[in-house]
Every structure is written in C-alpha cells, then in structure tokens.
Amino acid sequence: MRRVDAIIERASDGTYSIYTDADDLNYLVTGTGSTVEEAKKVFEGGYADMRRAYAEEGKPFIEVEMVYKYDMASFLAYYSKVMTMAGLSRLTGINQQQLSHYVTGRRHPSPKTVEKMQTAIHAFARDLSSVSFV
Numbered sequence: 001m002r003r004v005d006a007i008i009e010r011a012s013d014g015t016y017s018i019y020t021d022a023d024d025l026n027y028l029v030t031g032t033g034s035t036v037e038e039a040k041k042v043f044e045g046g047y048a049d050m051r052r053a054y055a056e057e058g059k060p061f062i063e064v065e066m067v068y069k070y071d072m073a074s075f076l077a078y079y080s081k082v083m084t085m086a087g088l089s090r091l092t093g094i095n096q097q098q099l100s101h102y103v104t105g106r107r108h109p110s111p112k113t114v115e116k117m118q119t120a121i122h123a124f125a126r127d128l129s130s131v132s133f134v
Contacts, residue, residue, distance in 0.1 A: 006066040010074040018043040076103040092120040
C-alpha cells in the first residue's frame with residue numbers, strides 16, 4: 001500500500017491541523033482540533049468518510065497508509081508538555097534558545113538540524129523502549 005505523509009502543523013491560535021502532501025490523489029482529507037489526538041481523530045474520520053462516499057458512488061478510491069509527520073514548531077509545542085527545552089537541548093545538542101525560536105516560528109531549522117534532532121529523539125525513544133523494571 002502506498003504511504004502518504006500526513007503533516008501535523010500548529011496554527012497561531014494553538015489548534016492543530018493535519019493534511020496530506022499527496023497532490024495526485026483524487027480526494028483531499030484534512031483534520032483540525034485543539035489537540036493532536038483530536039485532529040487525528042477528525043482526519044481519520046474524514047478519510048473513512050471519503051472511502052465510504054467513493055464506494056457508495058461506485059468510484060475508485062486509492063487506499064493509502066498515512067504516515068504522521070510533525071513540522072518542527074508543532075512537535076516542540078506539542079511535546080513541551082513532557083519535555084522541557086533544556087532537556088531537548090541536552091538530548092539533541094541544539095541550543096535551547098534556538099529551539100525556542102523554532103517553537104515560535106521565528107526561525108526554521110535546516111535539513112541538517114532536523115536530521116540531528118530526529119536522530120537524537122529516535123535514539124532516546126529506543127533507549128526508553130528497552131527499559132524494564134523489577
């Protein structure tokens with residue numbers, strides 16, 4: 001099944017929106033909500049509604065697998081509930097002030113910085129997933 005990026009962005013009013021980056025699909029799905037979870041629920045519901053409508057009309061529907069991806073500002077804003085900028089700075093090696101600029105949208109990270117953050121966060125997640133308690 002084809003994989004399509006579903007981009008998660010945070011709006012200036014603090015809400016989240018999700019949209020696909022696939023311009024060649026014969027349908028459009030979006031979702032918005034006050035949280036990422038709410039936006040995903042609306043987005044996935046819209047996808048299901050679109051599939052159902054196409055079936056009812058006898059039109060071919062292109063099934064895709066959505067791969068959720070955050071823009072940097074949205075990721076930092078959303079996960080700031082559980083990860084401080086100081087902690088992310090220590091984890092990624094990126095200056096705390098620079099991270100703050102990313103979260104406000106005043107600056108955007110370079111592709112090299114995005115890769116650096118992603119690599120560090122994935123490594124941290126792997127470390128966490130191997131934790132066991134007695």
